Every structure is written in structure tokens, then in C-alpha cells.
Amino acid sequence: MNQAPPLGNRTRLLLQGGSASFRLSPFEGVVLLAVLAAAMFGGYNAYARLTDLNAPVESPPVYFEAQRTTLTSTVSTTGTVQSSQQVTLTFGTTGKIKEFLVGLGAQVKAGQPLARIDDTDLQQAVRSAQSNLDSAQARLNAVLEGPSTTDIASAFQSLNNARGQLATAQQNYADLKAKPTATELATAQQGLLQAQNALQTANDNLLKAQNDLATAQADLAAAQATAAERLSRARDDWDAASAALSACTPSAGVSLPSMPPRPVEGVPPSTASTLVAGACTSPAAVTAYNQAATAYNTSANSYATALTNVTQKQTALLNAQTLLNSGNLQRSVQSAQLGLQVAQQKLIDTQAGAKPSELDAALRAIDTAQAALDAAQARYDDLFKPPKPETVLPLQASVDQAKTQLESARQNLAAATIVAPFDGVISSLSGEVGSQVSANTPVFILLNPRLIRIDANVDQADISNLKVGQTATATFDALQGRSYQATITAIGLTPTTQQGVVTYVVTFGVDTSRLPEGTPIPAPGMTASLTVTTDRVENALVVPARSVRRVGRTSMVTVKTEQGDEQRTVVTGTTNGTLTQIVSGLTDGEKVLYSTGTAAPTRTTTGTGTFGGGQFAGPGGFPGGGQQR
Numbered sequence: 001m002n003q004a005p006p007l008g009n010r011t012r013l014l015l016q017g018g019s020a021s022f023r024l025s026p027f028e029g030v031v032l033l034a035v036l037a038a039a040m041f042g043g044y045n046a047y048a049r050l051t052d053l054n055a056p057v058e059s060p061p062v063y064f065e066a067q068r069t070t071l072t073s074t075v076s077t078t079g080t081v082q083s084s085q086q087v088t089l090t091f092g093t094t095g096k097i098k099e100f101l102v103g104l105g106a107q108v109k110a111g112q113p114l115a116r117i118d119d120t121d122l123q124q125a126v127r128s129a130q131s132n133l134d135s136a137q138a139r140l141n142a143v144l145e146g147p148s149t150t151d152i153a154s155a156f157q158s159l160n161n162a163r164g165q166l167a168t169a170q171q172n173y174a175d176l177k178a179k180p181t182a183t184e185l186a187t188a189q190q191g192l193l194q195a196q197n198a199l200q201t202a203n204d205n206l207l208k209a210q211n212d213l214a215t216a217q218a219d220l221a222a223a224q225a226t227a228a229e230r231l232s233r234a235r236d237d238w239d240a241a242s243a244a245l246s247a248c249t250p251s252a253g254v255s256l257p258s259m260p261p262r263p264v265e266g267v268p269p270s271t272a273s274t275l276v277a278g279a280c281t282s283p284a285a286v287t288a289y290n291q292a293a294t295a296y297n298t299s300a301n302s303y304a305t306a307l308t309n310v311t312q313k314q315t316a317l318l319n320a321q322t323l324l325n326s327g328n329l330q331r332s333v334q335s336a337q338l339g340l341q342v343a344q345q346k347l348i349d350t351q352a353g354a355k356p357s358e359l360d361a362a363l364r365a366i367d368t369a370q371a372a373l374d375a376a377q378a379r380y381d382d383l384f385k386p387p388k389p390e391t392v393l394p395l396q397a398s399v400d401q402a403k404t405q406l407e408s409a410r411q412n413l414a415a416a417t418i419v420a421p422f423d424g425v426i427s428s429l430s431g432e433v434g435s436q437v438s439a440n441t442p443v444f445i446l447l448n449p450r451l452i453r454i455d456a457n458v459d460q461a462d463i464s465n466l467k468v469g470q471t472a473t474a475t476f477d478a479l480q481g482r483s484y485q486a487t488i489t490a491i492g493l494t495p496t497t498q499q500g501v502v503t504y505v506v507t508f509g510v511d512t513s514r515l516p517e518g519t520p521i522p523a524p525g526m527t528a529s530l531t532v533t534t535d536r537v538e539n540a541l542v543v544p545a546r547s548v549r550r551v552g553r554t555s556m557v558t559v560k561t562e563q564g565d566e567q568r569t570v571v572t573g574t575t576n577g578t579l580t581q582i583v584s585g586l587t588d589g590e591k592v593l594y595s596t597g598t599a600a601p602t603r604t605t606t607g608t609g610t611f612g613g614g615q616f617a618g619p620g621g622f623p624g625g626g627q628q629r
Contacts, residue, residue: 041137079456085448092415133402174361176354199336210321227306241292558593
């Protein structure tokens, strides 16, 4: 739809219908009245023709004078306010919501934390990944930085040891090849002599043990005979003392002592008691008892001593038998005999020199020692060479992998906190503390109320007149008495068809930063009315759009002249649907027919036209420009 600014003071006629509204200037109102009058007159004529009413009456021609005015074309539509900066915020990982840091409607700043999930396991994963990276980096650094002082010292010591072992093997081989020296022969002979002496000593020890056993056996037999003789004597003395005691009559009221048990073989005897003086009525009996008791005590002690000697001799005999029975002395003799044989063979071998097998073994020992020296030298030399790629690359790959794992762990930890990406207001909040959420589950909707746009549906007939960058005036039912400037920022190319009407989405941007302080900002969801100025021509020569006819590609008007109506070709410019600009073919003040289809052309001029019109008759002229919306 189009519009044109007024020519001077005028009143507006507002017509409401469907989704469009029209505001007409006085000039356009006159034209509209003429159209209505012509329609009424045409209807009347049709009715008259059908009913032969007023048959000779014809509709009078209506002419309009071409005048100059400012011609403006506009497109009007309605739309809805949207936030230009709006985002749905989610957690980047799965877990239980630990806390909400803001509520619904809260104003937040960019970078401000909004909510968190339990990140205990995620923090542990970061620490573990960091530890793995540190270990991998340390292994790589150890290779890149070269050996430590300790490593060098250890390798040098191993090298010296290998050199010493080689020198020893070489010396052993040289010694084997050389003839035995006087010292070696003397050593072998001395070893033989020592082996002979050891054998003699072992034989002597065995013989001595055998002699000691025989002596112990004889000593035991003698001690046993002595003990038997002394036992017999002690028994005789005991019998005498017992007889003397039985012959003694005790004094009145006095008890005599008892005798000890009669001695038994192998058991030490007890000592006899002594009578108490005056305890017996017979002095001779007392004397006889005392003498017999003394003799018994002496013989009893002698028998006890003999028993002790027997025990000692038995122990000596047992020791001698144990020594012989153990076999140690025999084994010592055998060992000494074997040592003598070895010493004899050693002397023979020393006198004969090295065997071929010994020389071969010595050579193999030299080869082994040389290989060990070469390996030790290579390890020592490698310490001072740059690390090989096959050594460094796997370690570097381990470091890179550990870095990737650490970065992934850090990202997972960061994903456990929702952070505001820009300044704005929380317009939606979902979930509750303790609930389980998965990655990408919507939790917040954050929008910037100062960055808004208006999305409007524009009819297909008007979309070609709109361009990105064109300005529009926006008004809002919720903000009466205020108008805002908007700019077309995008024109959609995908059509939408509803009830046969094809429209396209056009986006209008509103720069709220330029609004005066205190001016309310339209909120998302508000309905806006928009008017876009698509064209404006100053001082344009205009005629009613209905006065212009299209004949093929040519624009024609009927001009009133003194000679009668003249058909003239004109070049047209812009139009707002009510008025059409005449670029050439017509001059100011000329009158054109608002054609009803009854006028006949009388004269024709040529030209080209770009816009067409229609034919309709009606009375009157027009005073100025107009506006349609």
C-alpha cells in the first residue's frame, strides 16, 4: 500500500477494513467521492437501461487539473516485538543441579554464574588429568634435558668396571698360555704338603678317639669294681651298727635314734645317727654302736664317692662312643684324602701347563668381557647424544594426549556452571535443586531487553517496494502517544501462505540506545504498527491514478483542450495508488479526464509510460495531493 503527504491543510478520512487502514487527504477524498458518484451514476444508468428509465441521459465527463505536490509512497503493516539478543542456556554435561544463583526476572551481567551442578567428580577428573600431564611432561623433559650427574657417574662407573673385567680376562688368558712359574710350582707343592699334613692329622684324630674309647671302657670297669667292693663294706658296717643298736636298752623316757636304710647298689647311702649320751643303760653297747656307726659313715661316704666316679667314667665312655659313632672323624679322613688327591692333581696340572679347553674358555671370557665393555661404552656415549626421534615422539604424543585429556576435563568442569554470555534478564527458568539434568536440557532463557526487533508479515504486493536500510515509524498500542524509529534489517525470501494470502517476514531493528532517557523500551511480545516510506518525490506533477490508462506498454491520458478531448501518451513516475506522477507529456494546469469509458478520443500525442490506470467517470476536480495507507 502507498501514501502521499498532504498539500496544505487537510482532514483525514480513516477507513478500517480487514488488516489494512486508509488515511485520505482532501484531494484523495474528492477523488474517492467522484469514484463513488460515478459508481452510483453508473449503477443508476444500468438500472435505467434495464428499466428504460431516463434512457436519453448520459453521464457527464469529470476532469481533474494536473497539479504539483510532494508525492509519498508508503507500506504499512503490523508486527510483534522480539528480542534480538536471546539465548537458551543449558549445562554442557550431565549431573544433579547443586544450586541456582539467580531467579526468574533477575538482571545479570556477562560472565556471571547462574547455576551449578555437583562437580565433585569433575574436579577429581581435572586433578587426575593434571597429574597425568605432569608425569608425561616430566618423562619428556628428562629425555630432552639430557642425563643427570648421577646418570653420568653411574654409566662411567659401569664403563670402568667393564674395562677391569676385560683386563682380568685378558690377563687370565695370558697366564694360561705362559709356562708355570717357580712360584706356581712352589704353591702347588705347598698345597700338596698341606693336604698330606691334613690327612695325617685326620688319621691321628681318629686313632686317638679309638684309644680314648678303650681307655674309657677300662676306667669304667675299674670304677664299677671299686664301687662294688665299697658297697659290700658299707653293708657290713651297717649290719654291725644295727646289731649294736638293738643290744642297747634305752633309759626310761628316752627314745633311741633309728638307723638309715641298708645301702642299696647304685644308690648313695644315708649317714647313721649317733646315740645321745645317757640314753642307753649299757655303756659297752653305746661304745660298740658309736664305733660301728662311725665305720658305717666312713664306708658310706667312700661308696658315694665311688658311685660319682662311676658316673663320670660312664659319661666319658658315652662321649668317646658318640665321637666315633658320628662319623665326623672318618669324614675328616676322607676329606683329607680327597684334598690330597686334588693337590696332587694340581701339582701335576701346574707342571703340565694350560689345557686347550681352558684356553678356549679364557678366550670366550675375553669376548664376553669385550662385548660388555662395548655395550657400556655405547650407553655412556648415548648419554651425550641428542635424543632420537623414536624416543622423543612417543613421549611427546603422551604429553599431547595428556593435554587433550586435561582440556577436556576442564571443559567438562566449566560446563557444570551456566554463565551469562551477555548482560540481560532471565526470562525463563526450568528445573530445581537436586534434579537430574542432561547435557543441552534448557534451564534458562536469557534475553537483552534493550536489543529488540520487530518481525512483521508484509503482503506480496508490497514486498518489492521494501529494501534493507529503509526507515519506518513504529507505534505500539501499549505505549500510546509515542512513536519510535525502526530500520529494515532483513527481508525474508521464504513466503508464508495463510487463507490464500502470501506474505513475507520483514525484520525491523530498533536502536534503543538513541532513545531519550526515561523513554520506555517496547517489551518483547508487544504489537507494533509500522509505516515505511518507500518513495518521496518533491514538486511532482500528479493526476489521479484512474486517469491513466495502459495501452500495451504505453500510458495514455485524455486531456481536455479547446478543440475537444485529446488522447495523449505520457511518461509516468511513482504512484501511491491514488495519484500518479506525470514525468512528461503533460503540463501544469492541463485537465485530464477521470474516464468513465464514454469519452471518445479526438487527438493523440505520443510518448512512453511505466504505470497504467483504469477508466471511471465522475464529477468535479481535485484540489491537491493525497495519502493512502
